[in-house]
Amino acid sequence: MPELPEVETYRRFLDDLVTHQTITAFEVKDAHVLGTDEDVLRPALVGRTIMGTSRLGKNCFLLLDDGRVLVLHFGMTGDVGAYRDEADAPRFTRVALHLSSGLRAAFVDPRKFGRIRLAESVDAYRQAKKLGPDALDITAEELQTKLSRRKTILKPLLLNQSLTAGLGNWIVDEVLFQAKIHPERVANTLTTAEFKRLHAAIQLVLHTAIQHEANYRQFPASFLIHAREWDDSATPGTDAHLHCPRHPRTLIAKTYVGGRATYTCPKCQPEI
DNA sequence: CTACATGTTCGTCC
DNA sequence: GGGACGAACATGTA
Structure with a gap:
């Protein structure tokens, strides 16, 4: 993991x-x-x-x-x-x-x-390996500078280790959920406010995960990760975990973005 | 048996 | 040179 x-x-x-x-x-x-x-x-x-x-x-x-x-x-x-x-x-x-x-x-x-x-x-x-700055070190300004030059969708860019190093599939989903940004947004259309939210979410998710030594079940209930299938708390038959932490009646969507399983809340993260 | 999986790299085509 | 896409890698688990 x-x-x-x-x-x-x-x-x-x-x-x-x-x-x-x-x-x-x-x-x-x-x-x-x-x-x-x-x-x-x-x-x-x-x-x-x-x-x-x-x-x-x-x-x-x-x-x-x-x-x-x-x-x-x-x-x-x-x-x-x-x-x-x-x-x-x-x-x-x-x-x-x-x-x-x-x-x-x-x-x-x-x-x-x-x-x-x-x-x-x-x-x-x-x-x-052409590794970019560590995801814990990159500044909001640096992130914005790098991303705002790109016309492709956001999620694959955040997974690209040469842009910033350390983000993987579940973290990017969690970051985008916390930042309330859709993974298929085109990078150069993000506003400065959105870049700031993105940076803050990266910090929040990484610090929280490190604090809990990456034991997902201990993460706050406000985290999307509890909806992922491989979380053991996702007991079959009880689908409470498949709902958004902020919208108890809204189902988390599973799609594929850039060929990778992607979880989003349709309410928190509207398309385009 | 089938589908899927947290990452990286390579090949192909436009 | 990008960028999108798919496959490959090797193996466990549901």
């Missing part, structure tokens, strides 16, 4: 686990998730001390003592874990960093869309 708030939560977990630790072994259980050859990674990692962590968008970085960085991208289903004994390795652990503490940091990813790679620096990686 790794969008920005999940990755930030993983980063904090890893920061406690790996900072000031020396890597004693690099264990690959499934090389599919490696974006850099194992033969390159192992000598680059073993013996190195991890100085700290950072994050940009959905990418997490482990900062090595030679200035290079191990980049973790969690794809659709990536997660992190810690264990001491092999028997306790989380299911779907693909790669493990063995640490001088005796613990092991697990890169867990059932679907294997995640990637682990080595980069010369955070900045080199940022440039190579």
Whole structure:
């Protein structure tokens, strides 16, 4: 489930686990998730001390003592874990960093869309991937400048990591709901007031999600996310969750925008 | 068995 | 060079 708030939560977990630790072994259980050859990674990692962590968008970085960085991208289903004994390795652990503490940091990813790679620096990686500013850092002015040059619909733009990094499918729906803007609005038709609402909604949704460590069920009842099918509170037969938090009699609509499942409130987010 | 899924990248066509 | 669209990736879950 790794969008920005999940990755930030993983980063904090890893920061406690790996900072000031020396890597004693690099264990690959499934090389599919490696974006850099194992033969390159192992000598680059073993013996190195991890100085700290950072994050940009959905990418997490482990900062090595030679200035290079191990980049973790969690794809659709990536997660992190810690264990001491092999028997306790989380299911779907693909790669493990063995640490001088005796613990092991697990890169867990059932679907294997995640990637682990080595980069010369955070900045080199940022440039190579053409990542825009982190969604928590971008200003309302910067957002408006970038979006108001575009004549295409809003939602795919917000998912584009080169514009701003960190927003994913459910967050964009939540942001647009909170900002009361339809996902198919053409970007350059938004008013300054709407850009301000958009920016404020990004801040609200990201800070709320991080505060709850991305545990959706704990989000305020005013959040659209409770209407998503994969929320376990969406019990079949009881369709209360399919209604708008602000309009108890209005059903949340599910459509596809830019090929992605999209949830909107027809009342809060009128078209055009 | 079928449909769908939180992300990214690549190919194709206009 | 964009932009729209679809497919591919690999696998679990409903």
